[in-house]
Amino acid sequence: MIVEVENVLASEELEYLTSALSKAQFVDGKITAGWHAKQVKQNLQMQRNAPEAADLRQVVESALRRHPLFSAVVRPKKIHSILFSCYEVGMSYGSHVDNALMGQWRSDVSFTLFLGTAYQGGELVIEHADGERRYRLGVGDAIAYPSSTLHRVEPVTDGTRLVAVGWAQSLIRDPQKRELLFDLDTARRSLFAREGKTVEFDLISKSHANLLRQWVD
Ligand SMILES: O=C(O)CCC(=O)C(=O)O
Numbered sequence: 001m002i003v004e005v006e007n008v009l010a011s012e013e014l015e016y017l018t019s020a021l022s023k024a025q026f027v028d029g030k031i032t033a034g035w036h037a038k039q040v041k042q043n044l045q046m047q048r049n050a051p052e053a054a055d056l057r058q059v060v061e062s063a064l065r066r067h068p069l070f071s072a073v074v075r076p077k078k079i080h081s082i083l084f085s086c087y088e089v090g091m092s093y094g095s096h097v098d099n100a101l102m103g104q105w106r107s108d109v110s111f112t113l114f115l116g117t118a119y120q121g122g123e124l125v126i127e128h129a130d131g132e133r134r135y136r137l138g139v140g141d142a143i144a145y146p147s148s149t150l151h152r153v154e155p156v157t158d159g160t161r162l163v164a165v166g167w168a169q170s171l172i173r174d175p176q177k178r179e180l181l182f183d184l185d186t187a188r189r190s191l192f193a194r195e196g197k198t199v200e201f202d203l204i205s206k207s208h209a210n211l212l213r214q215w216v217d
């Protein structure tokens with residue numbers, strides 16, 4: 001499931017991130033790419049061990065965790081490997097699949113959090129069996145998509161594309177099971193809002209809880 005998650009960042013957080021990133025040192029993005037992705041990765045990223053890096057990653061992680069849609073769809077066990085990337089004119093990231101393992105953590109869901117819109121080109125393109133979809137979201141919004149997909153970032157033709165990217169290992173490894181739990185949860189909440197705690201609500205809640213118990217990693 002691909003979800004667009006709006007308003008992940010509060011305005012102070014966005015300001016804090018963009019101001020810190022405007023002063024940060026950026027290095028060649030190839031250093032964190034897998035051996036095949038290196039061939040097509042042309043961007044810059046903030047040095048991972050810069051003194052402010054851990055703080056900036058924490059802002060992104062906690063903003064995502066507290067977002068009700070992101071947490072319900074992704075069910076993150078671990079949010080990891082957050083990077084701050086910058087694409088200047090001519091930079092792009094060709095078609096690739098993300099590494100399945102990053103250190104000890106699995107990548108189930110990839111995300112991009114958009115930190116600026118002053119650029120042209122630079123769409124995130126996700127490939128599907130039946131075609132491609134292109135994404136370019138507003139500032140402070142994020143997209144979450146399966147790490148199993150081939151995807152790319154189109155060349156930036158004007159301005160600078162600044163994003164935070166990262167990965168989540170989900171409590172529910174199988175994307176179909178994750179979607180099923182999300183649908184059941186959405187349905188029971190809407191039923192509750194309309195009719196309160198009915199017998200039907202209790203039965204869906206029971207099924208939801210018991211499936212979660214069976215499937216959680
Ligand atoms: O910048 C993006 O939207 C995605 C970048 C990407 O695919 C990656 O860093 O693996």
Ligand SMILES: [Fe+2]
Pocket residue numbers: 096097098110151
């Ligand atoms: Fe990627």
